Amino acid sequence: MSKEVLLDVKHLTQQFHLTRKIKVKAVDDVSFQIHKGEIFGLVGESGSGKSTVARCLMNIYQPTKGEIWYKDVNICDKKEFKKHKKMLQTRRQMIFQDSASSLNQKMKVSDIITEPMRIQHITPPRGSFVKEAAFQMEYVGLENSFLDRYPSELSGGQRQRVAIARSLCMEPEFLVADEPIASLDVSIQAQIVNLFRHLQEDHGFTFLFIAHDLAMVEYLCDRVGVMYHGKLVELAPAEELYSNPVHPYTKTLLSAIPVPDPIRERKRVLQYYHGEGMENSVWTEVSPGHFAMTQADRKGCSI
Amino acid sequence: MMRQKKLVYYGTKSLIFLISVFILSVAVFYVARLAPGDPLISYYGDRTEKMSPEEREWAMGKLGLNEPISVQYVKWVKNAFHGEFGISFKYKQDVLEVIGNRIGNTLLLGGIGFIIMFAGALLLGILCAWYENRMADRILCKLGTISSCIPEFWMALVLILIFSVNLKVLPSSGAYSTGNAGNVGDRILHLIMPLTIVVLEHLWYYAYMIRNKILEEVRADYVLLAKAKGLNKKKLMFTHCVRNVMPAYLSIMAIAVPHVLGGTYVVESVFSYPGIGALSYESARYHDYNLLMLLCMMSGILVIFCNIVSQTINEQIDPRMKDEVITEKSEVVEG
Amino acid sequence: MEHLLEVKNLSVSIEGSLGEVQAVRDVSFSLKKGEVLAIVGESGCGKSVLCKSIMKLLPPSAKIKEGSIHVNGQDITCYREKEMQKLRGKVFSMIFQDPMTSLNPTIKIGKQIAEAVLIHNRKYTKAQVDQKVLRLMELVGISHPKERYHQYPWQFSGGMRQRCVMAIALAADPDILFADEPTTALDVTIQAQILDLLREIQKKLGTAMILVSHDLGVVARVADRVAVMYAGKIVEIGTAEEVYYDPRHPYTWGLMKSLPAFANGKESLYTIPGMPPTLIHPPKGDAFACRNEYALNIDYEEMPPMFKITDTHYAATWLLDPRAPQIKSPMGGQFSE
Numbered sequence: 025m026s027k028e029v030l031l032d033v034k035h036l037t038q039q040f041h042l043t044r045k046i047k048v049k050a051v052d053d054v055s056f057q058i059h060k061g062e063i064f065g066l067v068g069e070s071g072s073g074k075s076t077v078a079r080c081l082m083n084i085y086q087p088t089k090g091e092i093w094y095k096d097v098n099i100c101d102k103k104e105f106k107k108h109k110k111m112l113q114t115r116r117q118m119i120f121q122d123s124a125s126s127l128n129q130k131m132k133v134s135d136i137i138t139e140p141m142r143i144q145h146i147t148p149p150r151g152s153f154v155k156e157a158a159f160q161m162e163y164v165g166l167e168n169s170f171l172d173r174y175p176s177e178l179s180g181g182q183r184q185r186v187a188i189a190r191s192l193c194m195e196p197e198f199l200v201a202d203e204p205i206a207s208l209d210v211s212i213q214a215q216i217v218n219l220f221r222h223l224q225e226d227h228g229f230t231f232l233f234i235a236h237d238l239a240m241v242e243y244l245c246d247r248v249g250v251m252y253h254g255k256l257v258e259l260a261p262a263e264e265l266y267s268n269p270v271h272p273y274t275k276t277l278l279s280a281i282p283v284p285d286p287i288r289e290r291k292r293v294l295q296y297y298h299g300e301g302m303e304n305s306v307w308t309e310v311s312p313g314h315f316a317m318t319q320a321d322r323k324g325c326s327i
Numbered sequence: 328m329m330r331q332k333k334l335v336y337y338g339t340k341s342l343i344f345l346i347s348v349f350i351l352s353v354a355v356f357y358v359a360r361l362a363p364g365d366p367l368i369s370y371y372g373d374r375t376e377k378m379s380p381e382e383r384e385w386a387m388g389k390l391g392l393n394e395p396i397s398v399q400y401v402k403w404v405k406n407a408f409h410g411e412f413g414i415s416f417k418y419k420q421d422v423l424e425v426i427g428n429r430i431g432n433t434l435l436l437g438g439i440g441f442i443i444m445f446a447g448a449l450l451l452g453i454l455c456a457w458y459e460n461r462m463a464d465r466i467l468c469k470l471g472t473i474s475s476c477i478p479e480f481w482m483a484l485v486l487i488l489i490f491s492v493n494l495k496v497l498p499s500s501g502a503y504s505t506g507n508a509g510n511v512g513d514r515i516l517h518l519i520m521p522l523t524i525v526v527l528e529h530l531w532y533y534a535y536m537i538r539n540k541i542l543e544e545v546r547a548d549y550v551l552l553a554k555a556k557g558l559n560k561k562k563l564m565f566t567h568c569v570r571n572v573m574p575a576y577l578s579i580m581a582i583a584v585p586h587v588l589g590g591t592y593v594v595e596s597v598f599s600y601p602g603i604g605a606l607s608y609e610s611a612r613y614h615d616y617n618l619l620m621l622l623c624m625m626s627g628i629l630v631i632f633c634n635i636v637s638q639t640i641n642e643q644i645d646p647r648m649k650d651e652v653i654t655e656k657s658e659v660v661e662g
Numbered sequence: 663m664e665h666l667l668e669v670k671n672l673s674v675s676i677e678g679s680l681g682e683v684q685a686v687r688d689v690s691f692s693l694k695k696g697e698v699l700a701i702v703g704e705s706g707c708g709k710s711v712l713c714k715s716i717m718k719l720l721p722p723s724a725k726i727k728e729g730s731i732h733v734n735g736q737d738i739t740c741y742r743e744k745e746m747q748k749l750r751g752k753v754f755s756m757i758f759q760d761p762m763t764s765l766n767p768t769i770k771i772g773k774q775i776a777e778a779v780l781i782h783n784r785k786y787t788k789a790q791v792d793q794k795v796l797r798l799m800e801l802v803g804i805s806h807p808k809e810r811y812h813q814y815p816w817q818f819s820g821g822m823r824q825r826c827v828m829a830i831a832l833a834a835d836p837d838i839l840f841a842d843e844p845t846t847a848l849d850v851t852i853q854a855q856i857l858d859l860l861r862e863i864q865k866k867l868g869t870a871m872i873l874v875s876h877d878l879g880v881v882a883r884v885a886d887r888v889a890v891m892y893a894g895k896i897v898e899i900g901t902a903e904e905v906y907y908d909p910r911h912p913y914t915w916g917l918m919k920s921l922p923a924f925a926n927g928k929e930s931l932y933t934i935p936g937m938p939p940t941l942i943h944p945p946k947g948d949a950f951a952c953r954n955e956y957a958l959n960i961d962y963e964e965m966p967p968m969f970k971i972t973d974t975h976y977a978a979t980w981l982l983d984p985r986a987p988q989i990k991s992p993m994g995g996q997f998s999e
Contacts, residue, residue: 069849070820179937180705209704209876214920214931221930237850239879239922243931280850282879284921286902289882294854548763554719555840556778556830557751560743566777571768 030198030230031058031081036090038076050076052254053090055307058198063224063231065245065262067238067277073254074234078200081232082118094198114144117191121203123183127175127190134171137161137190144194160189164219181212188219192227200232205240217244239281242266247313250274253299256307260314270316273297340635347631348624355623356400359616366392369613370416390416392616403620413617417609422618426603426625432502433602436518437591440525444587445580447530452537453569457560459542471531479528479590483597486520500599521594528590533579540575544568574640581637585630664735666870667693667716667754667838672729674708674715681942685711687894688729693838693870698861700873700881700902702917703891704938709874712891713840717754718746734837752782754838755831760847761823765815771826772811775799778833798829801866803859821852825859832863839864839871845880857883878917882906887974890914893949894941900975908991910969910977912954915992948980956981956989 038051051073058064068074079085081092083099092099094116097108105112117140120126127136134157141148141156148156158168164185175183184204191199201220205213217240224231235241241248241262248265250258250273258271269275276297283289305317367375367386378386387393391402406413412422451467458464491499498504498517507513544550545568553563592604599605603622610618674686685708693699701709714720716731718741730739733753741749758764766774775795780786786794792811799807802825815823824844831839841860845853861884864871875881881888881902888905890898890913898911909915918924919932936953939945945952951961960966960980969982980986 069851210878211704211876211917211920211934214922215933217922218930218933243922276851280854281923282854282877282882284879284882284906284918284923286882286885286906289879292883294851294858296851548758548760549766551719552756552758552764552827552830553766553777555717555750555756556833557747557749557781558777559747567766567769571766574768 028060029057030060030095031232032091032093033057033077033081034091034093036077036080036092037088038073038080038085039088049254051080051087054251054254054256055090056249056256056259058230058232059247060230061228062246063220063233063244065241065248066232066234066251067236067241067248068251069236071253072251074251075202077251078118078202078232078234082116082200083112110144114140114146114194115196116198116200117194117196119184119187119191119199119201119204121206123180123187123207124175127183127186129175131174132171133157133161133173133175133178133186136175136186137193140190140194146194156193157189160193161186163192164189164223165215179212180208181215184208184212184216185219188216188223192223195227196229198230198232200234202234203236204233206236213240220244237281238266238277250277252297253302255302255317257305258316260310260316264311264314268311268314270310270314270318272300274316340639344631344635348628351627351631352404352620352624353400355620355627356403357396359611359614359619359623360396360399362611362614364614366390366416366614366616369615370419412621415610415618416615417613417618422621425618426606426621429602429606432600433591433595433604435514436521436525436595436600436602437588439518440522440591441584441587443522444526444530445533445576445583447526448533449537449576451530451534452541453564455534455538456541456545456568457564459545464538468535471534474527475529475531479524479593480597482527483520483524483594486523487598490520502601517600521598521600524594524597525587525590529583529587533583536579537572537576540572541568544571574643578637578640581633581640584633585626588626588629664695665692665732666695666697666734668732669712669716670730670732672712672715672731673727674711674720675725675727676711676720677723677725678942684727684941684944685724685894686715687941687944689891689894689896690729691889691896691899693872695837696864696868696870698864698871698873698884698886700875700885700888701891701896702875702878702881702888704876706938706941707891708894708941709891710842713756713842713872713874717750717756717840718743719756751778751831751834751836753836754840755834755836756840756842757824757827757831757844759843761820761827762847764827765823767815770812770814771818772799775826775829775833778830782834794833795829798832799826801832801863802826802829804829820848821856824848824852824856828859828863832867832869835867835869837870839869840874841871842874843876844873846875846877853880854883860884878906879921879923890917893939893944895949895978897950897979898975898977900971900977904972904975908971908975910971910975910982910991911950911979912956912981913950914977916953919992948978958986 033054033056036051036054037049039047039049041047054073054077066074066077076085080087083105087100090100094112097104097112099105099112131139134154137157137160138148138153141153150156150159154171157171161168161170166182166185166189170178170182175186178186205216208216220231220233221244223229233241233245245262248260248262249256250265250271252273258265258269258274265274266278269278272295276295279292279295283292301319302317305319307315308318310316310318365375367378367383367390370390371378371386384393391399403413414420415422415425418425455464455467487499490497497520502517503510503513541564550563550567553567591602592607594600595602595604596608603625606618607622607626609615610622669692670690672686672689673684676683676685687708689712691699701712703709711720711724715724715726726739730737732738733749738746738749765771772795775798776791779791779794779798783791783794795811796807799810804810804822804825815826818826844860845856848856857880860871860873863869873881873884885902888900888902889896890905890911892913898905898909898914905914909918913934916932916934920934922931924932934953939949939952947963948954948957948961948966951957954961958980966978966980968976968978970976971982981989
């Protein structure tokens with residue numbers, strides 16, 4: 025794996041105003057790098073800020089503080105963003121969790137897939153828009169007969185494939201998938217994850233995969249970041265994270281993965297974490313490439 | 328703390344109200360004077376045509392019309408603050424008196440119409456939602472669509488034709504027969520047809536709205552849970568669905584006041600019903616500035632006020648407007 | 663022992679715009695007192711429809727075509743809405759998938775629970791009702807019930823709302839609790855908590871439970887027995903141990919293998935090829951045949967009956983027929999018959 029940095033997030037902070045006075049820090053001083061050609065997993069419970077990070081990376085939100093460098097463009101800077109807008113908007117693509125609402129119900133599948141090309145005025149490399157749509161459909165494993173259908177006629181997994189095909193037609197180098205499998209059945213989840221893996225191997229694009237549980241992430245991702253209450257609490261290569269978790273929240277998440285084995289599962293002890301010791305934690309490198317929030321007075325040792 | 332916040336909240340609302348009223352008054356004042364036509368006709372009638380330029384000058388001065396518009400406006404505002412709105416050119420009476428004689432009639436027609444309409448719309452809406460897609464619902468929906476497609480003046484004429492001209496059971500115009508101003512029965516007879524039109528014209532619009540809002544609630548997941556716990560249909564409909572629709576309905580009612588008022592104006596002119604509507608029409612036609620100004624201001628203030636009320640209701644319904652915020656942390660500790 | 667719930671040859675169809683969907687086809691199972699039965703299957707396999715048809719919560723377009731439902735020995739198949747209302751809440755109750763939408767947003771939590779209590783205990787005084795509500799809230803693990811009583815649903819997190827829904831469902835001490843994907847919409851860490859709570863309450867009150875889920879992993883924690891559903895039919899049913907350690911139906915194998923826990927660092931996760939059939943015109947033979955790598959010729963011709971493996975374990979696949987070829991289960995080295 026090359027170590028070339030594609031995306032560098034520095035001290036990203038995003039605040040939202042609930043009312044005029046009450047502010048909520050959805051993302052609180054988060055820094056990480058995504059290397060070119062890797063699958064980076066971001067895990068956390070709902071409200072932990074993982075989707076907000078993704079939206080900041082896609083310029084959907086303007087961060088309150090911090091910088092995001094995409095190659096050598098600071099995309100938080102409005103002037104620089106405008107200058108490189110076309111490159112950024114075609115090179116980065118996003119897939120959302122709820123494919124039922126993120127696809128326009130009144131558009132045919134073929135139009136949905138090629139819409140980004142029309143918007144960016146790109147001539148389809150395969151002759152016509154329809155041919156292009158057919159090619160991408162086949163690529164993500166959908167039959168051509170779906171081209172003239174509407175999203176409501178498809179199942180959840182098929183819709184998610186359409187969303188993937190739509191992002192692929194721009195030939196992106198960076199793909200953000202915000203909980204793409206959370207609303208699917210387990211058996212369909214496996215199909216989509218396989219598809220992601222296959223695409224990544226084929227295209228070699230860089231991939232940010234967001235999920236709320238660790239089960240599929242372990243299988244798919246090269247490196248995994250764990251978020252808790254707006255903060256990144258642990259960042260490590262997937263295998264390292266699973267074999268040697270440091271932060272108590274990571275352990276909680278790991279202990280929550282259900283095991284399809286009744287006897288073992290009934291004995292499994294759940295762990296709980298309520299944010300103890302978050303205040304005086306510091307970001308430290310526990311072992312090479314493995315970072316975690318550890319308590320300042322007990323640097324380096326696991327809790 | 329809480330009180331102070333409320334004070335600020337209602338303070339801002341009042342300020343918005345005052346600013347809107349000010350803008351409205353300026354606009355009405357200027358636009359009325361920019362309209363082509365001779366204001367003297369309303370005061371002097373046919374004599375105006377025979378006036379010499381000097382006489383005209385004198386008459387304009389007497390009515391205060393020869394000064395620049397801005398000066399006139401300032402004068403008008405000053406007097407208005409003292410409760411003097413000038414005299415009506417046409418009736419040669421204090422405008423307050425002219426309006427005072429008629430406003431009761433309009434309030435009677437509009438108020439009763441408003442109440443009947445919204446009560447009826449609620450009942451009809453619930454009825455249709457209860458029998459969703461069954462015979463009763465379908466027939467009511469069809470009838471409603473037809474009734475709301477008929478223009479009100481035309482329906483008024485048809486009613487007059489049937490009940491006044493052919494059957495001769497109902498009077499065709501006015502608020503009471505001459506000399507019967509205090510006779511309640513006579514007043515009611517005169518009200519029947521105008522009321523019917525006012526109610527019918529908007530009834531279906533709101534009934535359909537209620538029907539669909541309730542059906543939206545009926546489809547909600549919590550209804551399934553309520554059913555699963557053994558709630559019967561009647562309780563489910565009234566304690567859950569209708570209850571949830573009510574706040575939105577109240578805000579719609581507030582917004583609808585001007586809507587109904589407009590309808591009343593049309594009906595009044597068709598039935599020559601001596602109310603504010605007919606008066607507004609006349610005053611605009613004869614350049615009766617003082618009268619027109621006050622009438623416009625009254626309707627305008629009502630419209631602005633109702634809008635602010637409905638906005639306030641909406642904000643009160645929306646829980647996010649309230650100042651309690653549950654932080655994520657406390658949830659997790661307990662969750 | 664008397665069966666609490668007995669469903670025999672139940673078929674349910676739903677009239678749709680494209681035709682009649684045979685959502686549940688010839689399903690039979692029974693439930694004992696205090697038992698947890700998990701129904702597992704992909705979305706669209708009819709597991710939700712099955713539960714809702716027992717409680718008669720389906721829209722009027724759905725009809726029971728055949729079969730019977732017995733509750734406490736009573737035939738309720740032809741019960742009308744009035745009679746069902748008396749049973750709902752008292753005999754059976756239900757928890758739904760999305761706690762965000764299954765509570766009325768404009769009514770205080772306490773009141774919503776109190777309403778459920780009052781329906782079946784009309785003679786309760788206000789004090790009795792309040793006491794019962796507070797007891798229920800404590801039972802489902804809502805801390806500070808007195809303060810929480812006066813809060814609205816939007817002031818609760820997802821996990822807490824699901825607890826409230828459980829309190830409502832348990833208000834009249836039902837004999838059977840249907841839980842329709844109760845944890846799917848929740849965070850993983852909350853998921854396990856809710857499942858444990860369900861199990862704990864179920865043990866404490868002796869309520870029988872039918873747990874519907876698409877995830878075999880989730881179900882393992884609480885289920886005594888597991889039924890696997892495919893295309894409107896139960897294809898395998900048995901105790902949890904039997905289904906997890908000795909699955910017999912190829913579809914169960916497929917479901918198991920697609921779990922990431924079974925990937926063990928392999929190149930790709932196992933997926934079942936193809937798509938489930940539409941249930942408007944279900945195929946003639948075994949509905950799973952066209953996705954089944956072990957399919958026999960007869961699978962395309964005739965529906966397999968339920969073959970008995972043990973007294974509690976049944977599976978509907980021709981592979982269990984004595985004439986069928988011996989196929990090694992890919993799940994753990996056990997041989998089929």
